Amino acid sequence: xxxxxxxxxxxxxxxxxxxxxxxxxxxxxxxxxxxxxxxxxxxxxxxxxxxxxxxxxxxxxxxxxxxxxxxxxxxxxxxxxxxxxxxxxxxxxxxxxxxxxxxxxxxxxxxxxxxxxxxxxxxxxxxxxxxxxxxxxxxxxxxxxxxxxxxxxxxxxxxxxxxxxxxxxxxxxxxxxxxxxxxxxxxxxxxxxxxxxxxxxxxxxxxxxxxxxxxxxxxxxxxxxxxxxxxxxxxxxxxxxxxxxxxxxxxxxxxxxxxxxxxxxxxxxxxxxxxxxxxxxxxxxxxxxxxxxxxxxxxxxxxxxxxxxxxxxxxxxxxxxxxxxxxxxxxxxxxxxxxxxxx
Numbered sequence: 001x002x003x004x005x006x007x008x009x010x011x012x013x014x015x016x017x018x019x020x021x022x023x024x025x026x027x028x029x030x031x032x033x034x035x036x037x038x039x040x041x042x043x044x045x046x047x048x049x050x051x052x053x054x055x056x057x058x059x060x061x062x063x064x065x066x067x068x069x070x071x072x073x074x075x076x077x078x079x080x081x082x083x084x085x086x087x088x089x090x091x092x093x094x095x096x097x098x099x100x101x102x103x104x105x106x107x108x109x110x111x112x113x114x115x116x117x118x119x120x121x122x123x124x125x126x127x128x129x130x131x132x133x134x135x136x137x138x139x140x141x142x143x144x145x146x147x148x149x150x151x152x153x154x155x156x157x158x159x160x161x162x163x164x165x166x167x168x169x170x171x172x173x174x175x176x177x178x179x180x181x182x183x184x185x186x187x188x189x190x191x192x193x194x195x196x197x198x199x200x201x202x203x204x205x206x207x208x209x210x211x212x213x214x215x216x217x218x219x220x221x222x223x224x225x226x227x228x229x230x231x232x233x234x235x236x237x238x239x240x241x242x243x244x245x246x247x248x249x250x251x252x253x254x255x256x257x258x259x260x261x262x263x264x265x266x267x268x269x270x271x272x273x274x275x276x277x278x279x280x281x282x283x284x285x286x287x288x289x290x291x292x293x294x295x296x297x298x299x300x301x302x303x304x305x306x307x308x309x310x311x312x313x314x315x316x317x318x319x320x321x322x323x324x325x326x327x328x329x330x331x332x333x334x335x336x337x338x339x340x341x342x343x
Contacts, residue, residue, distance in 0.1 A: 009033065022312060023319040040309060042300040043267045044316040047241060049298055050265045051083060051317065051327060055236035059252045062089040063244035063280075065126045067178070068096040068106040069307050074314060076181040083318075084241075085330035086231060087182065087189045088248040091197025094165065094179060094189065095139070096131075101177040102142055104135030136198065143199070144206040146171055147217040156214050160223035165189040187330060188231070190224055193247045224251075225258075232259035239265030241313075243306040245272060245280025253292040262291055266299040267313075269306045 012031035020028070023044075030041035050056050062075070078084045096106065109130040118125055122133035150159075150167045159167070169183025182189045194200060207216045232238050232255045240263055242249045249268070256263050272281030284301055287293040302309055 021319060022315040023317075026312070026316040036302065036304055039300055039302045040304070040312060043269070043302050043309075043313050044320075046239075046265055046267050046298050046300055047313055048317045048320055050239040050241075051321065051325075053237060053239075053265075054328075056239045056265065057085045057231065057235035057237070057330070058083070059086045059088060059238065059240040060084040061240060061242040061244070061248035061252055062087060062093045063246045063248050064090075064306065065092075065096070065129070066243055066306050066310070067093045068099075068126055068129055068131065071307060071310065072097055072100060072178060073176050074311060076176055076178045078314065079178065079181040079185050079187050081318075082185070082327045082329050083314075085187065086228070087178075087187065088228070088251045089189060089191055090246065090248060091191045091194045091199045094168075094191060095198040097178045098143065098168065098172070099131070099135050099139050101172045101174040101180065102139060104132070104138065106131055139198065140202050140205055143168075143202045144209060147203065147206040148210065148215050151215050151217040156218065158218040158220040158223065160220060160227055161191040161194050162188040162224065162227060164194065164217075164219055165191060185329060188227075190228055190251065192221070192224060192251045194219065194221075225255075228252075228255045229259045232256050232261050235261070237264040239263065240267070241310075242266075242268040242270070243310060245270050245278075245282075250279050253287055253290075257290055257292045260291070263287070263293040263297050263299075266293055266297055268301045269304060269309050269313075270301065271303060271305060 011034060014028045014032050014037075016028070026041050026044050029037035030045075032038060033041070050058050060075070060078070067075070100106070107130040109125065109128050111128045113125070115125060118130070124131045124133060124136070146168065149171070154167070165179055166183055166188070169177070169179035172180045174180055179189065181187070191197075191199070203217060210216045228251065238256050238261055240252045242252070245268070253263070266284050268284060270280055272278065274281045274283050274286070284293055284299045288295050293299065
């Protein structure tokens with residue numbers, strides 16, 4: 001590169017002239033193009049490109065406590081508006097969705113509290129959120145019965161985690177539920193570490209109550225692999241939005257690697273650092289060495305707290321798309337793609 005190549009774009013300084021919409025603010029961030037503001041604006045651009053690319057399958061990776069903290073309805077709306085195609089989540093995120101789906105709540109609290117007192121009052125703390133113990137107890141017994149119902153209906157079949165979440169969503173009635181929305185819109189939700197959540201401990205309760213092994217719900221962790229890799233392989237292009245990292249990010253990236261496709265688009269929102277060698281903080285450039293992301297991919301990592309960052313991304317991009325924008329449901333697009341290959 002020549003010296004002049006480094007000096008093509010001057011910083012256009014942020015100007016707040018009266019009231020701005022969310023996307024107008026993002027455009028100001030883009031004009032600056034610097035620091036976290038520039039990365040946030042770039043994330044909006046990348047997500048917009050994913051949604052406007054008819055060949056792209058959009059994966060959303062969920063980790064951390066964003067669902068109990070207030071992002072539950074946002075994710076459900078993304079599903080219903082066909083703005084995500086596949087979700088890969090920690091079990092805990094869907095546990096908190098399920099708690100609210102059966103009438104429980106998460107409460108605003110504080111981090112500077114007496115945790116011994118909370119323990120005495122049977123209140124669980126997630127940083128500055130509170131969850132009553134009785135909501136977990138209600139979930140345990142209600143879902144234990146649900147597991148039995150699913151096992152009897154599926155007649156001893158071993159389920160993948162996407163089939164497990166489908167069956168749960170089918171049995172929930174709350175329209176604001178992520179699990180219910182995914183069931184209605186045929187959006188698969190994979191829980192690759194489902195045992196490491198309350199769902200796993202509910203299974204212990206459920207299985208101890210059954211006299212007949214045919215009534216014990218069976219999950220097969222390996223059954224997910226050909227399913228999610230098949231989705232990647234059948235998609236002309238793949239994009240991901242990652243909140244946090246961990247197992248959901250690894251599952252999505254490894255699926256694109258195993259299917260020999262590589263990601264075409266990627267947005268990661270995290271507060272983790274790369275220096276420890278952990279996946280949550282690893283740079284997207286690092287994934288190129290594995291073949292998980294194409295070297296030509298449109299990608300950005302936003303260093304920030306997801307509950308603040310992601311709603312800005314969604315608000316900005318939906319404003320750009322406008323009310324008349326319609327994106328085909330995931331299954332409808334994949335069926336059409338399959339017909340095209342057959343023809």
